[in-house]
Amino acid sequence: MTQPPLDEQLPYHRLARLAPQYRWWRPLLGTLVVAVGYVVTLVLFMIVCAALGAALGYSQDADGWPEFGPAPDTALDLLSLALGIPVVLLVVRWTGGRPAGSVSSVTGRLRWRWLTLCVLTALPIVALAMGGMFLLPGDGEPQSQWVGWPAFGRAVAMLLVLVPFQAAAEEYVFRGWLTQTAGAFLRSPWAALLPQAVLFAAAHGWGTPWGFADLVVFGACAGWLTWRTGGLEASIALHTVNNLFAFGVSAAVVDGLASDETAADAPWQVVVLDVLSILLYTAAVTWWLRRRRLERTAPAPKPTATAWPYPYAYGHPVPPPWPGHPAAGAPVPPVWAGRPGPGAGVGPVWAGHLGQGAGGEVPGHGAVVAVFPAGQPGPATSVPPVRPERPESGSDLPATSPGEADDGAGRT
Template sequence: MVGTLFVAVTYMVVTVLLYGLVSILGAARGYPEAPDGTVEFGPVPSTAVDLLTIAVAIPVVLLAVRWIGRRPAGTVSSVTGGLRWRWLGLCVLTALPVLAVTTGVMLLLPAEDEPAARWAGWEFFGPALAMLVVLVPLQAAAEEYVFRGWLTQAVGAFLRSPWWAIAPQAVLFAAAHGWGTPWGFADLVVYGAVAGWLTVRTGGLEAAIGLHAVNNLFAFGISAAVVDGLKSDDTAADAPWQLVALDLAGIALYTVAVLWLARRRPPARTAPAPTPVPPPFPSGYAQVPLPYTPVPGFPVPYGVHADASGLPQGTAPSASPEDGDSTPPPRPAAGTSNSPQRPVA
């Protein structure tokens, strides 16, 4: 609960600071002021700023996991302690053809009470697409780290069933996009629930990130391709029922494909067991003390006790060469009262 409060407050502070810094830089460069009081950079830079303000949630979540949760930051990504890049790549490749088909069908639907879209031209679409390819995956991943990562783990820490942890984040995810239409809100709730279940089922955020990133790339790419498309304030919550039906079909097809892929190439679903530490001495064997030569002025090592002569107990002074006997003293027998060795367990 402390970590959730930290994520919310820190994210708000970072967002305000980022917007303030951007506004100062924009005003210094002479950009005009928008009706809402912000600096008007234009469609592409303004969209980039909006995406960046969402993407900064990733370091905020990682910091909360490491500092508040007191565990490796990568454990919010997957059970292996980090993003499984190979599995993420497979999920992206799975989402591309599925969402390409559903998006193409959406484009064929007749538009109601909307003017015909006009091609924006490559001089606008090219830079916009380059910006989207870089920032949209970060924006999509940030939302997954917050909802399917942090919130799912934070709620799941108190419950046994994963469904009780999946349901709250799905509703909060939909609410974060606005209320819009009932169809659009329900679509977002279903997406959040499916993404949360895939996260639990596959042991990480990769499946959810792949679906989210590819979906948003198609959506933003279509908006950038038409005149004033990036200026629209509509979100997925504003979608009509026809688009919702196609979107749910794409989510279902992607889920089936990922589950089939997970059976063919199963990813890790549980955290690796800690490496056992071997005992200092094998069971059934006594410790054999190493020879010890006392050095004047230095303490006797731990576990070895010196007698009045300054030598470890259980040893005798070696005979000097003048005594005519160079035979070393016998080693004390195991189990004697003056032996420093460890008793057998």
């Protein structure tokens, strides 16, 4: 007996094909819906913020946007990016036709214990790189002024709450949706990972060539970790810890959060330290993977069985038979010894056998018996009684000689 083939296992970048009703156009349409849906959601969010600022009496800048202050403006910026999470999850479910959690990992959810371990791994590595940046020589800018503990404490509390959502949203869009969209058409992991890394760098603006290269390295390593671990946890952890340190340093100085500089504007000295920390974190996560068992693939959905409108008879689908009529189009079985052919005369009902038209179940009993031509008794068959005065099933029936018909009362 041939062993049935095993179910195909889909790696993370191929999970767009996890939809039971997958079609090639679903990832492409979903990308358009993600872009339009995020823009619409962002516009509505900005309208609400502008109305709130006007109602509270905040002054407006040249563009008509309320000036809430450096820390509140940073909070609104982080929230505006975090809106990408519900947009992606809804599009995965509705347009992608698959579970929303399939963009989180191959298990259909975020693996919180693994995420916590990755955060603990990233903390000392990023802190070491950040400490090295403070040792770099200055570029001639005036000395920054300490903002004070009260303002710094409020800013850090806000960052601890909102930065994880902002970082996770970028991971869901780039390492999640875009990677799986490319993977729907490309089997090679690197072919699916490299486009999102370039788009991730471009989304942060065009600063220095060093800063752009730093973002490409980050996107490529985060994408590889996502594919290697089967989920977004490792990339979310690195992104979150990195942004917390970066925003925290900015929050420590006066007007630091008001700066519009991004990682794309980093000089080459900072980029060298940052790239080293990214590579060290990637190596550390790979070391953990050798000691922990993680699911890296998900089983592909099985094809849906086709439901035929008619049952099969003799290898062909035919409509169900009507009462008292043969099934339309059903082939007639051949005549064989002991069974009459179509149209053959069948003798009257006699003891132990049924008459013409039978061949299936006896009404009210469910016993199946054969039909024999007139004058040929069949083998001794025990059937349930048809009349109350007949013997019970299993008792000997009175013999009937060939050619003698039953008068209906069991007498010969």
